[in-house]
Amino acid sequence: xxxxxxxxxxxxxxxxxxxxxxxxxxxxxxxxxxxxxxxxxxxxxxxxxxxxxxxxxxxxxxxxxxxxxxxxxxxxxxxxxxxxxxxxxxxxxxxxxxxxxxxxxxxxxxxxxxxxxxxxxxxxxxxxxxxxxxxxxxxxxxxxxxxxxxxxxxxxxxxxxxxxxxxxxxxxxxxxxxxxxxxxxxxxxxxxxxxxxxxxxxxxxxxxxxxxxxxxxxxxxxxxxxxxxxxxxxxxxxxxxxxxxxxxxxxxxxxxxxxxxxxxxxxxxxxxxxxxxxxxxxxxxxxxxxxxxxxxxxxxxxxxxxxxxxxxxxxxxxxxx
Numbered sequence: 001x002x003x004x005x006x007x008x009x010x011x012x013x014x015x016x017x018x019x020x021x022x023x024x025x026x027x028x029x030x031x032x033x034x035x036x037x038x039x040x041x042x043x044x045x046x047x048x049x050x051x052x053x054x055x056x057x058x059x060x061x062x063x064x065x066x067x068x069x070x071x072x073x074x075x076x077x078x079x080x081x082x083x084x085x086x087x088x089x090x091x092x093x094x095x096x097x098x099x100x101x102x103x104x105x106x107x108x109x110x111x112x113x114x115x116x117x118x119x120x121x122x123x124x125x126x127x128x129x130x131x132x133x134x135x136x137x138x139x140x141x142x143x144x145x146x147x148x149x150x151x152x153x154x155x156x157x158x159x160x161x162x163x164x165x166x167x168x169x170x171x172x173x174x175x176x177x178x179x180x181x182x183x184x185x186x187x188x189x190x191x192x193x194x195x196x197x198x199x200x201x202x203x204x205x206x207x208x209x210x211x212x213x214x215x216x217x218x219x220x221x222x223x224x225x226x227x228x229x230x231x232x233x234x235x236x237x238x239x240x241x242x243x244x245x246x247x248x249x250x251x252x253x254x255x256x257x258x259x260x261x262x263x264x265x266x267x268x269x270x271x272x273x274x275x276x277x278x279x280x281x282x283x284x285x286x287x288x289x290x291x292x293x294x295x296x297x298x299x300x301x302x303x304x305x306x307x308x309x310x311x312x313x314x315x316x317x318x319x320x321x
Contacts, residue, residue, distance in 0.1 A: 001068055002229070005030040005053065005099070006075030010174040010181075011113065011166070011221060013041035015072055018222040020046050030056050030075065041173040053095075060102050070109035070160065070229050073099055079180055080117065080139045080283070092142035097149060100161070104153060109160035109232045111225055114243060116167040116214070116288050118144040127291040128165070128243050137283045147243050154241035162228045162240055164221075167247030167290050170310070171218030172317045183254055184215070184311055187261040188318050196272045197258040204286065208273045209255035212287045214247035217310035220302075221246055227300050240298050247290025248304040260308050264315035 002019060006012035007029030016027055025046035032053045033039060042050075051059065053075055060066065077091045096112060103110035116126065117140035124132040130148075135141040147163055154161060170182035187197040199209040224246050231237045255271065262269040276284075305313075 001026045001028060001048065003028045003030060003056075003068060003071045004047075005056070005071070005073045006113075007031050007047070007050075008033060008038040008041050009074060010041070010171075010177060011169060011218060011225075012072075012074040013038075013045065013173045014171065014218050014222050015074065015225055016042075016045045016047060018226050022226075032075075035176055037176045041176070057095075057098055057102075060099075068106075068108050070111065070232060071099055071103055072225060072229050073110065073112040076113060076142075078139070078177070080137055081179075081279075082139060085138045088138045088142045089145075092139070093146050093149075096146050100146075100150065100153070103159070103161070104157055107157075107159050109229060109239070111160065111162045111164065111229045112146075112150075114147055114163040114165040115140060115143040116165050116245065116247065116290065117285070118147065118165065119285075119288065121285060122287055122289075125291065126245065126289055128245060128294050136285075150243065157241060158239060160228055160232055160239040160241070163243040164224060164228075164246045165243060165290075166221060167214035167216050167245070167288055169216055169218050169221055171314050173218075182215075183257055184261060184314055185318070187258050188265070188315055191261060191265055191267075191269045195269050197261060197269065198272050198274050199254050199258060200276045201273045203276045203281070206286050209258070209271060210253045211284075212251040212253050212289070213285070214249070214251055214288050214290045215257060215307050215310070216247045216290075217305040217314070220248075220304050220310075223302055224295070224300055227302075228298075237299075242294065242298065244295045244298060244300075245290040245292060246295070247288070247292070248307075249290050249292045250307075251287060251289035252307050257307065257311065260311040261315060263308070264312040 008031035027047035120134035170184040
């Protein structure tokens with residue numbers, strides 16, 4: 001059995017679908033459905049059990065006969081504007097550490113979600129190196145701190161222990177994220193409502209709409225997750241330990257993203273530039289681009305979906321909904 005935490009969320013529900021697509025449905029989905037709209041992401045998926053996140057640690061501690069193929073940990077507070085540091089650290093750092101400790105003690109593969117936000121403004125680049133990591137908000141720090149904890153264990157475990165630093169992920173099942181959903185999602189809805197997509201004006205020497213991110217399609221993210229999560233089932237593959245970037249390796253501007261949404265929609269539209277919010281100054285990444293050297297060295301060779309192809313497929317999905 002696999003446990004997928006955050007399994008009703010954006011990436012988590014896509015991972016459950018990815019497991020279903022290869023014939024795996026012995027899955028324990030763990031989440032917090034306080035936001036009940038997330039249930040929609042589970043409709044049509046096959047899994048053996050659901051559990052609230054508050055019950056998982058006790059379940060792991062009391063079921064002595066539990067045998068798992070792995071824990072795929074995606075659950076977290078992903079709101080980069082959250083200011084409650086105590087909540088963020090308990091939710092993203094302590095909870096993750098408890099799960100990892102259980103996996104280490106029980107020789108169980110553990111694949112967890114980190115974040116490209118740990119690189120801060122990216123002035124030192126985006127290679128998985130401590131010298132390049134400088135988080136600029138408490139969300140990023142919570143991810144950064146667990147990565148440091150995990151690094152202390154990589155040399156001491158034989159099973160899979162992998163952290164994946166997601167860059168800007170977009171794709172189906174993110175509607176519940178509201179303001180934290182991708183610009184592809186918001187752009188589609190803005191275009192449908194007003195015929196315009198709103199982007200931030202440039203600041204700090206950046207031109208309007210020219211803030212650049214490594215936009216990665218969620219289906220590619222799932223493919224990377226399963227590449228590592230399933231390796232324990234194959235006797236031909238050695239297990240992996242480490243932290244790896246997950247992005248396309250190509251930075252694209254928000255303007256290019258908006259243009260891709262408009263092109264995929266096929267009904268025309270325009271871009272409107274709005275003032276950059278004061279509350280985001282000093283906490284906003286103007287540029288990200290994944291260095292994929294370590295990921296490729298770890299054996300992941302598949303090609304990533306281009307922004308235009310990913311947005312086109314996503315817009316088709318959104319139009320169906």
